[in-house]
């Protein structure tokens with residue numbers, strides 16, 4: 001069969017007719033599933049915080065990043081996409097529930113003015129478990145993007161659930177994420193875990209801003225020396241392998257655990273994420 005310039009078997013096919021054409025043209029773009037945010041919102045940059053594994057410190061890094069950017073004078077926001085294990089209200093000691101009107105849902109503001117939305121801000125009791133099917137969970141994350149009155153936001157950080165499952169897929173498909181930060185810890189598994197996150201980002205066409213190694217070392221308060229509790233870190237090799245940069249290293253620090261678990265994250269002291277913050281400013 002003779003083919004036209006668009007690679008379609010229909011020799012009468014023109015660019016104009018392609019939308020209704022019964023032949024599948026080889027150069028047709030897949031349909032975008034990106035959802036528009038609320039018309040009252042002006043969100044400049046959206047950054048996803050991901051890892052291939054649970055418990056490595058995504059929520060801690062998300063919170064510290066939002067606090068860092070807010071301290072620099074930007075308007076930061078956090079969308080807590082971890083529906084079954086939300087951590088953000090606890091890290092910021094947010095007890096208040098979200099309220100809504102006919103235009104949308106208002107984010108819950110932290111003491112320093114960071115806008116947040118989390119499933120715990122809409123559940124009656126913090127301890128109520130979310131026992132929902134995947135599509136309902138994914139729908140909730142989408143609504144946090146479409147129905148929340150975020151207003152003007154310079155940097156929105158999305159705290160992802162662990163892994164590369166349903167919710168990260170929904171976030172990458174329906175929210176215009178400008179880049180992701182991959183959080184890792186220095187155990188042996190790191191190479192495989194980072195590879196999974198990198199491959200997912202590539203598959204979804206999302207730029208990777210860089211890597212953050214959490215629990216990287218421990219500084220002994222008695223002698224001031226740094227100890228690599230989990231053995232030598234392989235983060236530099238892993239980063240090189242994927243052509244990525246390591247933009248931050250966080251120590252194991254009981255003060256960080258307390259800040260995160262006791263709702264005092266806005267009081268943290270430390271400049272571990274400065275390099276990453278500078279990178280975000282140049283985006």
Ligand SMILES: Nc1ncnc2c1ncn2[C@@H]1O[C@H](COP(=O)(O)OP(=O)(O)OP(=O)(O)O)[C@@H](O)[C@H]1O
Nearest residue numbers: 054055056057058059060162251252253256257260
């Ligand atoms: N650098 C650190 N020093 C001390 N404690 C830490 C550090 N990083 C994280 N933690 C503690 O480890 C726990 C897990 O951290 P966090 O909730 O940020 O991980 P996560 O990757 O978001 O977990 P999940 O996959 O369950 O969402 C928290 O209780 C936190 O306080």
Ligand SMILES: [Mg+2]
Nearest residue numbers: 058059082087
């Ligand atoms: Mg978390």
